[in-house]
Amino acid sequence: MAEAVVLGDFPIDDDVLNVLVGSVSDIDVDGAAMFCKFMMGKGRFPNTEVLVNLCENLCKSKKGDKMWEIFRVLLEKGYCKNARDYHLVVSFLGKAGKVREAYDVLKKVKKKRLEPDISSYNALMEALxxxxLLRPVKKLWDEMFTSGCSPNQHTYNILIEKFTEMGESEEVQQLFDHMFQKGVAPDCETYTSFITMLCQENKYEQALEIFKKSLTQDAKVASSVLSTFILALCKQGNFKVALSVMCSVPSNVENLNSHVILLKNLTDVGEVETAIEHLKWIRNNCSSNFQNIMNELMASLSTSASLQYVTKLTQCLHSQKLVDDADPWMKLMRNVYG
Known part of the structure; x- marks a missing residue:
């Protein structure tokens, strides 16, 4: 019926066309694209909400070519009036993998002497x-500064995540230092990406220095970073450093989850005596949090690979009167070994 109305060339209000494109977009993206082209052929543009919905569905359907056809017509007919309109085009082209086309649109923004939004650069960097495409990424980074556009936290995170993935620790360190020089505060994502890579490369002292920076910045950020740091150390089998870090964390940093991660990993590899010693340290130095840590630890043991080590830990805890007879693990052991 909609096709008959459109192809019959009946006069239709913009509101009706927008509803037509928007409602069909979720069901038949090809049909919605056709209605959108009809609308543009009449010299009328879809509203922003409808265009965004259509583009999202074209991305999901991996129909970047169709999206570019629509954007090309919109650009020719003067749809983009400001940097925000251009950003919508650049971001969706990047999302659809149309990198060259997105870059060409960004160049048009400069030619029109509009100030490119940092979000446009970020969208294109993510696509690259x-x-x-690391060489174009570096070129875009230089162009961004030439255009007078300063990177934000998301810009750094895009690049740091990619360079950590590539194992380029020197590039990551330069970006990390550059953030501080520009007064951009790293977030949890920045720290964890960098620290995880350093641990994988056995650069524990450097990882510790990065963690200390998070401590001086914000206690909440440091708490999230701490969990990732301890997990990364445990995966590398470096329990000595993990224990040292946990024993030096300031009291204002929430560390319950990190203690549980460390204790669980120690148990999984059979380092039961070390786990017991660390629990004693927690009882002496973090008494207010001790029972919560114990509860979380005992609950986490259900995913342990070795019942033997769990049994050994539970028996040791029972002998130290840290676990009573009513504990589920004690009941289970009585049933199994009875």
Whole structure:
């Protein structure tokens, strides 16, 4: 029926056309694209909400070519009036993998002497990184500064995540230092990406220095970073450093989850005596949090690979009167070994 109305060339209000494109977009993206082209052929543009919905569905359907056809017509007919309109085009082209087209649109923004939004650069950088185009990424980074556009936290995170994935620790360190020089505060994502890579490369002292920076910045950020740091150390089998870090964390940093991660990993590899010693340290130094840590630890043991080590830990805890007879693990052991 909609096709008959459109192809019959009946006069239709813009509101009706927008509803037509928007409602069909979720069901038949090809049909919605056809209605959108009809609308543009009449010299009328879809509203922003409808265009965004259509583009999202074209991305999901991996129909970037169709999206570019629509954007090309919109650009020719003067749809983009400001940097925000151009950003919508650049971001969706990047999302659809149309990197060259997105870059060409960004160049048009400069020619029109509009100030490119940092979000446009970020969208294009994400697209380039997804396609492993690192040389163009570096070129775009230089162009961004030449245009007077300063990177934000998201810009750094895009690049740091990609360079950590590639194992380029020197590039990551330069970006990390550059953030501080420009007064851009790293977030949890920045720290965890960098620290995880350093641990994988056995650069524990450097990882510790980065973690200390998070401590001086914000206690909440440091708490999230701490969990990732301890997990990364445990995966590398470096329990000595993990224990040292946990024993030096300031009291204002929430560390319950990190203690549980460390204790669980120690148990999984059979380092039961070390786990017991660390629990004693927690009882002496973090008494207010001790029972919560114990509860979380005992609950986490259900995913342990070795019942033997769990049994050994539970028996040791029972002998130290840290676990009573009513504990589920004690009941289970009585049933299994009875």
């Amino acid at each position: 990184c997804r396609n492993d």
